Amino acid sequence: MTDVASTPGPAERTAALLGELTALIVRHAGGTPVRKTKILDGVAITYADRPTLPVSAMSEPSLAVVCQGVKRTVLNGVPHDCRAGQYLVVPVDLPVTGQALEAGADEPFAVFSMTLDPAAIAPLLLETAPTGKRPALSGLAVSEATPGLLDPVVRLLRLLGRPDDLRVLAPGIEREILWRLITGDQGALVRQIGLANSSVARISRAIRWIRGHYDEPLRVADLAGLAHMSPSAFHRHFRAATSMTPVQFQKQIRLREARALLMAGPAEVAETGHRVGYGSPSQFSREYRKAFGAPPGRDAARHAGQGAGTESKGPIPVPRTHEASSW
Structure with a gap:
């Protein structure tokens, strides 16, 4: 018989996944005060052991999952803070200023990011029924990360250091991450990225x-x-x-x-x-x-x-x- 009381709930599972993600990012991107490491085309991890100064950048359509710390993104003078356990979706190219707002040696800033390629999203739309929702366009959208989204991100980062496994298995895991986005809170917005005439x-x-x-x-x-x-x-x-x-x-x-x-x-x-x-x-x-x-x-x-x-x-x-x- 399964002990229901011992089964972790969504909050406990989320905390465990975020802890593992942070440890993986520290292991593979730590060692310097701030570092962004590309692990695949369009996929990167970022580490910082202290707050950073604001940095101007052109942000392409992308996903960012904050595992620890606070990521601040300023768009047209308005700050948008994404905290540990949240994810940020950017649907179009935007001139932004970004920084690690909260970070420390004991609790470093740790972020997973992935570009959102319309060509990769479009085929997945054929697997879902139209929702009928017309999302309100927004330059930046922040939501709570679910275990369903965090789990494939963890499995992808576990492959670091195993090049053959990463090469073979990563495309399927990236597809799963996109699927979790499409079927999640920001799904209507992410769908728009893959629709040619949206x-x-x-x-x-x-x-x-x-x-x-x-x-x-x-x-x-x-x-x-x-x-x-x-x-x-x-x-x-x-x-x-x-x-x-x-x-x-x-x-x-x-x-x-x-x-x-x-x-x-x-x-x-x-x-x-x-x-x-x-x-x-x-x-x-x-x-x-x-x-x-x-x-x-x-x-x-x-x-x-x-x-x-x-x-x-x-x-x-x-x-x-x-x-x-x-x-």
């Missing part, structure tokens, strides 16, 4: 155009045509998905590209502004300062000083090799 897919096409042509003039009517929407519907859906207007989105892309150019080496501020699409040097400097808290030249010098690296017990900068990823 509003998420249409807005994604417009976002890709802006990212590839950020230095060019932007006409909302042209973007609406690309998304096969009326201008008013496009503006509404774009703002819902990104929390920004198309013009504000383009501005953020321009400023982040300008910052990357300035951090890469010595550059004239006016020339950098021109390269990213600004016709007025004064407007470029004004908007850059508003976005990053300091004029372009001073901001670049400040980050160059941080890169020189002195030992600190406070928040640490994340190496620039990690900035292109979904933090």
Whole structure:
């Protein structure tokens, strides 16, 4: 006879899975103050033993499961905190700022992340009946992680250090993770990523155009045509998905590209502004300062000083090799 009293409930099982996930991430990504380790194409684990400074990044459609600590993601000035036992879904490419908000040597920051590929999601939609739900578009969505989602993540990380097993078994486990997302709290939103004609897919096409042509003039009517929407519907859906207007989105892309150019080496501020699409040097400097808290030249010098690296017990900068990823 099964002892019902000894059977762990969902809360106990979740806690056990999170504990194992954290231990696996520490084992395979620990050893330095902060480290993001790619384990497969589109799959990574992140570790930090202390809080980090905010890092600008373009976050692609992705899943992030916080195993320990607090992950803060700022979108258009609004912070979104994802805590241990929660997961974050990003449905479209977004310019965000991310950081490990809570982390320590005894309780390090530990996160599992995976890109959400429309081509991988689409076949799974054939296995489910339409729900009839029309999700409210949102740039970021946070939910509680269930044992059903955490279990395949644990099994995937258990394969680290066994390359043959990882190569053969990982695709099936990644598919299971996607299935748990599709059938979970954020399922309606994740489905939109895999549907070729969904509003998420249409807005994604417009976002890709802006990212590839950020230095060019932007006409909302042209973007609406690309998304096969009326201008008013496009503006509404774009703002819902990104929390920004198309013009504000383009501005953020321009400023982040300008910052990357300035951090890469010595550059004239006016020339950098021109390269990213600004016709007025004064407007470029004004908007850059508003976005990053300091004029372009001073901001670049400040980050160059941080890169020189002195030992600190406070928040640490994340190496620039990690900035292109979904933090």
